[in-house]
Amino acid sequence: MQLYGTARSHFTRKVRLLLDHLGHDYTLVDIGNVADADPEVFSNNPLMSVPVLRDGGVQLIESDHIAAYLVRTYDSADQYKVLTTQIEHLNARAVLNGAMAAEVRLVLAERTGLETRTAAYFEKARRVISNVLDWCEEQPDLFSPDTPTYLDFHFISLWDHANFYELVEGGWPRLQDLARRLSASDLIQRSAILG
Structure with a gap:
């Protein structure tokens, strides 16, 4: 099983966290510059x-589709609630995915030389994250740091990415506590963004 992505990609990290929690062996194929x-x-x-999953003859794109495939194929108990139909969790995952997409717009714009501090388009992206x-x-x-679910994987991936790229400044004491509690897990730390 190969997962194409980068070690810093929060969309890739959601899938890495699921694979790590499921105990699956996989190879992270670092694609390098996502602005390519x-x-x-x-x-x-x-x-x-990113990410892209290759599993035997299967190639699948998009992190949530990959997660659903992994659960349907390897985790019939759906221990991390990937296939949930709970409205609150689906909405939370949607807004977290939206914030991650906003982060991607900002990071890629800066990597390709665009000024992101003066354009309203990028200001809106920052506002979405906030x-x-x-x-x-x-x-x-919504969150369960003691028994994390796929929703928690979304959160910690977003939180660590936003902090690594300095897209957020302080605040959110409950979320800081949630991140601290989640990050106490070795399985969460395994995919943490390293400098």
Whole structure:
């Protein structure tokens, strides 16, 4: 099993966390610069995005689709609630994915030389991240750091990525505590962003 992505990608990390928690062996194929514009670098993903999973003859794109495939194929008990239909969790995952997408817009823009501090488009992306964290701060019962689920994997991936790239500044004491509790796990630390 090969997972194409980067060690810093939060979308890739969600899948890595699931694979690590399921105890599956996989190879992370680091694609290098995600600003590259060659689909071959992304395992022929026409979206030129990560992650991409190769499992035998299966090639699958998009982190949540990959997670659903992994659970349907290898975890019929769905121990991490990937296939949940609980409205609150689906909405939380949607807003966390939206914040992650906003982070990608900012990071890729800066990597390709665009000024992100003066354009309204990028200011909106920053505002999305902040709004999502505000929203999550007010809903701490969604998360379960002692028995993490796929929703918690979304959160810690977003949180660590936003902090690594300095896209957020302080605040959110409940989320800081949630991140601290989640990060106490060796399985969570295994995929942490390293300098």
